[in-house]
Amino acid sequence: MPALAEILAFADELKAIRHDLHAHPEIGFQEVRTSGVVAEKLASYGVEVHRGLGKTGVVGVLEGRGGPGRRIGLRADMDALPIVETTNLPYRSQNPGVFHGCGHDGHTTMLLGAARYLAEKRDFKGTAIFVFQPAEEGLGGARAMIADGLFERFPVDEIYGLHNDPYIEAGQISVFPGPAMAAADFFDITITGAGSHAAMPHLSSDPIVAAAALVQALQSIVSRNADPFEALVLSITQVHAGSAYNVIPEEATLTGTIRAFRPEVMEIARRRMKEICDGVAAAHAVEIGLDLRSVFDVLINHEAETEAMAEAAREIVGDEGLITQPRPMMGSEDFADMLQKAPGCYARVGHSGDLPLHNPGFILDDAILPVGASLLARIVERRLAA
Known part of the structure; x- marks a missing residue:
């Protein structure tokens, strides 16, 4: 060279x-x-x-x-x-x-x-x-x-x-x-439910089911809320829950990142993430905490x-x-x-x-x-x- x-x-x-x-x-x-x-x-x-x-x-x-x-x-x-x-x-x-x-x-x-x-x-x-x-x-x-x-x-x-x-x-x-290069936020989501024996799921508020629903729902932000001509990425990069085959756990956590080139687009993603977390929490009778923080600017x-x-x-x-x-x-x-x-x-x-x-x-x-x-x-x- x-x-x-x-x-x-x-x-x-x-x-x-x-x-x-x-x-x-x-x-x-x-x-x-x-x-x-x-x-x-x-x-x-x-x-x-x-x-x-x-x-x-x-x-x-x-x-x-x-x-x-x-x-x-x-x-x-x-x-x-x-x-x-x-x-x-x-x-x-x-x-x-x-x-x-x-x-x-x-x-x-x-x-x-x-x-x-x-x-x-x-x-x-x-x-x-x-x-x-x-x-x-x-x-x-x-x-x-x-x-x-x-x-x-x-x-x-x-x-x-x-x-x-x-x-x-x-x-x-x-x-x-x-x-x-894009701006980036990192996020941590904590889903807190009620644990139970896996054979008796009706006695739980299952955070894993809520987590699965949340992963799917968050993907709709890019496909259904952002202008298709605007660059936006939302990626779930970690999923953690449970420690046994026969126990529905009390808690599940998700982490990931959102990225965009314009502040307005980042704000759309941030707002919708909060709304979706609140909606999934209500639908699944769990508590969901969202920690969303700016890590990189454009x-x-x-x-x-x-x-x-x-x-x-x-x-x-x-x-x-x-x-x-x-x-x-x-x-x-x-x-x-x-x-x-x-x-x-x-x-x-x-x-x-x-x-x-x-x-x-x-x-x-x-x-x-x-x-x-x-x-x-x-x-x-x-x-x-x-």
Whole structure:
């Protein structure tokens, strides 16, 4: 894959860093070892290091040779997923039940690669801010860093990030303005009934029957309440109830997520969920509690910064490798919170592989590492040209 020659020269080191991070994955807000590796590498490059933002976040500060000027932020996420890895790679996870199945080990490595390149050259006027964020996977890492004063302590004029993408061709970069990734709410539903012997169901208020009815009824929100031209997803992802063959339990729980690109559509889903929960509770003589909370905002790429990112990408992959037509995804990203604090852009970098993100067998293509590092480095040099 195309990349800057200086970064290609240390591609093997980038691969070694990623394999080490992959073998030692850590869940959000527990990235103690990972943040230690990041801090040690940054310091070895001559980058000023700050630790502890958002619990385990790391920030690096690098001044260019051209003197004071504007400040450009680059962000990568560091956390892994609670998934059992099935790749059988020689550098597979050594932490049972924890797996870098989304490529955050690659994102961290790419930003370290960009930091090394920029520290060696410093061919820019102004300051590069390297933000290594914890807890992106639905735990609010971006909001935690912001609450800890990220942008007060390290103000930026613009901020950029990227994600690996097995859904586009290797060597392609996708970047476009406007809504790029959906907002997401997570929900927990608790259904409380009355338990009984399974042979005497008439003495119960069965929460499992209510749960089954609720799962079906909630699907009608997308099919019968939302405008079919509006993107909306509602997924039940967990169902828990009972512990014996012959006992109707007291309680059942459901969890899941709703996603959309517009606040009005999210509000329709939230309102109807509450109404349906109340209706099913009345129909089945149970109590239903709904805990619904906003976790991700819509990720919106800013116009001018997106064009700047596209131009940087064009230098790396050429016109033939640049995708600029809008292709929003229903997945969510808490980089959206940082884009509400400073203008910027979030790009996607294609790589080989036929398994989706969050699959226990997902394998990140190491060839993408110098490509992503080159894109991040080039956007700094372009935006802070001396």
